Every structure is written in structure tokens, then in C-alpha cells.
Amino acid sequence: MPLRDIIGQPRAVERLLVALRRHRLAHGYLFAGAEGTGRERAALALAQAVLCERQIDGDACGECGACRRVAAQTHPDLQLVLSEAELVRRGIGKPEGSARPSIEIRVEAVRELCRRLHLRTYEGAGRVGIVVGAHRLRVEAANALLKTLEEPAADTLLILIAPNPRAVLDTLRSRCQIVRFVPLVASVIAELLMTQHGVERVAARAAAERAEGSLARALELCQGDVGERIAAGRDYWAAAAAGHAGMLLDLAAELGRDRERALAHVDELARMIRGELRRAAQDGHRIRIDALARAHGAIVEADAAIRGNTQPQLALEALAFRLQPLLTWEPAAATAAFPDDRS
């Protein structure tokens, strides 16, 4: 996909296109932003623009042999480096032995990348290396990359991808140009879900609104049942607001039977609380902000408990008892429920 076709990141795309047109591309870039904001697609698009045989105004044509090989990730002058865990997650690698796949990028993989970046190009246009998850580079691996960034071979481009610049070691970050990827707006996510992933409109909109700017997150939500999540979240909220403890316990029993469902429910509640927090902040409603912030804390703890060893139903029940007084919008009740932690 050429850069011009990347949706939702106009500033990042324009900056790269300008550099391409002026032949002023840096040797090292750090694409920083949350997962699902298009960082990797943009990195591949930039690789395509560099390696394309018939560039159009600096950008890739999207159709030549080189463009197609980049899109299929089979171009000999393009190399992606990922952690073993990421390879397994994408179904392109198998875990070695019974050990958990490592989330760190192996130093050998980085050394191989650097070696190849210094070789002559196969097709003559240049060489591109992409490191997905550059925040997973340990010092040794980072040092290997550093040499390549400090003394880049001609026509090489190295793109590091990370959730934020601070997550990457200083030595690497300072030698890269940082391109920021902002959270995608919900309408863009909904559009992408419908046009590129065949999700129907209602589900696409519901998932987009809950995805917090990440297409990857939206796709995850679409795999679960978004409708069920929303309904359960609303029921829970209504029961809490009405002070209906029995109903909350029923919901905890129902949703707590399955760990994934319990986690999805907790996630939905957290999202609802964040929405309420934004509204309360706009209204300057301090007591409500205080109660909501504590409700959010309780949800984060429930999430950690469920991910740990706590039985999901127990965690949801405990959460119900903590949330209920906080969500009734009775400041007195909120205060009385937590007399000790208001200091």
C-alpha cells in the first residue's frame, strides 16, 4: 500500500512524502504510537516507496514487481525483525520447546539485520530494515543497531516501531527521526472495519467507539461479541446505580463463569467509567470525578486479579461491592464506603 493510501495519519504521511519528494529521507526513523494506529503499515509503505521501480512523485506506484514483493514481505532488500512471541502471535513462527516464546528481540536477529543492511542491494534501489517492537531491544541488541545507525551504508533505511519514544533506549532514539502516530478517530476505524474487514455497520461503529484509537483493538472486539459486552456493561451500570446488589451478584456469577468474558466485561466497565470521567471533568463535578477515579482503580485491580489467579466470579463479586456505592452518585455513600482512603 503506497503512503498516500494510508488513512488516519495525515501528518505522519505528509512528513514522509515530503522527505521522499525532496530526497531527504533520514537513515533512521522511530515510528511511535499505540498498536493498531498504522505504524507498521506506514513502515511497509515507506519501504515500498524506497524500493519501488516506478515511483510516483516520491511515493510507491503500488503495482510494480518491487512493490508487490514488499507487500508480500518477500523482497530481498527488505527485512523485518520481530520477537519470537510476535512471530508466534502472527502464526509465522513456532515456539521453541515448551518455554514461553520470548517477548524480547534476539540479539542474533538484530546482528543478522545489520549484516544484511551493509550488503550490496539485490535490486539496486536500497535496503530497508524494520524492527517491530523496538522497545523490546535489550542493550546488547540495541548496541548492534547503534553501529548501523551511526555509520549507515548508503541507501539504507532503518525503521524502529515502538509504542512511544520514551520506551526506546536513549542511544537509539537520539539517532532516529521520530514520527508520531496518533490514535485513530472512531469514524476512521469504523470505515476501515467495514471496507477492509467486512464488518457490518452497527458492529463496526460499536467496536470503533470502544477501540480507543486502535484498529487492532477494534478487530479484537469484533471477534468477541460487541453487542453482548455493551448489554452486560449497561445492565451492570444500571444495577449499580440503582443499588441493586442482588442483580450485580447475578451478573458476576453469569459473567464470571468464563475468564475471557469476565475480562471483556471489566474492560467494558473501564471504558464506560472513562467516558463518565470525561463528562464529569467537563462539568467540573469534583465529587463525581473522585468517585469515578476510585471506581476505575477498583476495575484495574479486578482486571489484575482475574489475570492473576483469582477466580473470575470472586473478582467480579468483590468489584461489585466496591463499585456499587461509588456509582450511585450519592457523595455520602461514596464517602462512607471508603472512609479511610480519602486522605
Ligand SMILES: [Zn+2]
Ligand atoms: Zn512500485
